[in-house]
Amino acid sequence: MTSVEITERRKRATVKDVAQEAGVSRGTVSRVLNGQPYVSEAARSAIEAAIARVGFVPNRAARSLVMQSSQAIGLIVHEPHSLFVEDPNIASILLGANEALSEADYQLSCLIADSPRDVDRLARYLSGGLIDGVIVVSARAGDRITAAVAELGLPAAFVGHPRDIGDAAYVAIDNRGAARTITRRLLDTGRSRVGMIAAALDRDSGADRLAGFVDAMGARFDPQLVQSVPFYSFSDGRAGMRELLERAPDLDGVFASSDAVAAGALEALREAGRSVPGDVGIVGFDDSSWALRCDPPLSTVHQPADQLGRAAAASVLAQLRGDTAGSPIVLECPVVWRESA
Template sequence: MGRVGSTDRRRRATVKDVATEAGVSRGTVSRVLNGQPYVSEEAREAIEAAIAKVGFVPNRAARSLVMQSSQAIGLIVHEPHSLFVEDPNIGSILLGANAALSEADYQLSCLIADGPRDIERLSRYLSGGLIDGVIIVSAREGDPITRAVADLRLPAAFVGHPGDIGDAAYVAIDNRGAAREISSRLVETGRRRIGMIAAALDRDSGSDRLAGFNDALGDRFDPELVQPVPLYSYSDGQAGMRRLLERAPDVDGIFASSDAVAAGAMDALQAAGRSVPVDVGVVGFDDSSWALRCDPPLSTVHQPADQLGRAAAELVLRQLRGEERETRGRVLDCPVVWRESA
């Protein structure tokens, strides 16, 4: 029996092997592999049978050089590794994008930017011609990934709408309007000291949700009742709620800017002896799996994460096909889902 790495390892079948088995020229085999016309049905059937017999697998890298297309789209997620695993929205965006790309016979390549070193590495990768376009999630204003994509003139679509992307394609939700609506519903429950755990203020979604909260509170808005936290994470929700309780123990309503943040806030409230919703009403944002893990179930905003991913992929595919966009951006509905937490 041969050892791994030994010289008797089975040789990979080539186009020449297929041509010999089918009794045709290598050029005819190449035309079939590249989907080109002017091949008789008889020759095509012989080639397909030969491919199956010799076990030929096309070399996609070599084909990409010839076709100048990798048939791959990158999904760039500019988030820490921990949040990539914790946040169900990212997974739903990924699956929605993958479904649309699979239908178009494109491969999704997932690229995570956790820090400056990752960003530098990804910028080099993007310039290598290994992907045809990109979907960018969680970009901030001034993001070096945004600049790299613009410099390379890659077909791109953003999930979200940072203010510095120019006329680039994007798909988003109305974060400000939805935050205003659910915060207004919280006000209508009779709460008088309403605060917010405001995550991710360095990107458009976080800052827009804070703006919507401010809109809803109007003259009752108190900046002392806003607790900024870095990430849309459970642990940041816990820490933020504890800090807010130290500063404002009489708070009786909380808008948390994501469901994961709300789940952490509810646990911190309950650990402090505060009942939800009797003592403090809590609302979140996303309608993710976190919302139904909460006890009581969380009032929230439904974010159609899978549709965001699918729509972003479709925008990139339209650019690759040379189709004109009807509009630069697409905004999806995000209704309030009211449950027992408030």
């Protein structure tokens, strides 16, 4: 094969090539590619067959300029890289959103904000017209990404309910109510010295779970039995449990604000020679894969993370069709009781 022949084979097929192969005009090919009407079934079939024969791949960037649409939705996760990999809830939200977007022929673009530099970069990126809307996970109050989304008027849905998003769409669970319910269930087992490892208090989910714990404890609430940690992570759970045990060695119950935190707390209890649930009863939150990997398996709250992602994606797609953001969506999150308490 000559160099000229190799070059010809590597040359990207064009709309003109498809039109010639199918025996139709380039305008007819464009109408089919853009999903427009007024094309006969015979012509449509011929064009689809020609696309397969010449190996034509639509140029998304060029199409975006014409259609003023990228067919891409950004999923912004404001978490450290390590937590993005560790947290199964994030993966479930991502997969649920991707399923809904795929069904609508949209592409999911995953964007991680791990540092202030990432936040600045993403705020600039959002203004570039490369995505049509966003799903935002783990936003904090005062988040610059939230402000950028509002300034640009991007169709958006938040997973969770930061207090400063105005009337923007969001999908969530009742973190406060669920935390209150599972704490009361733990108290009903006869525990008298119940503490909490409270993670992520800079966002609505963490703050609401702490509020639910306080509600359930009532007059028995002791602020000395609450240990705050930065993230919903195994390592923070282990460190938080060690701190609690130093302050309150007579502790006999713990509400950990996520399953990953509870798994870390279990490790610290094991290191300290405490049995679960014999000496200490422990409950988590999420009903993630962490819950069943623990020994004993965790009593926890079921968070329908994949449904949260799917509902957020559906909300953004609805806004792109011209619908209003609509009412907030709050999904059920029942308690799942297992051996850890």
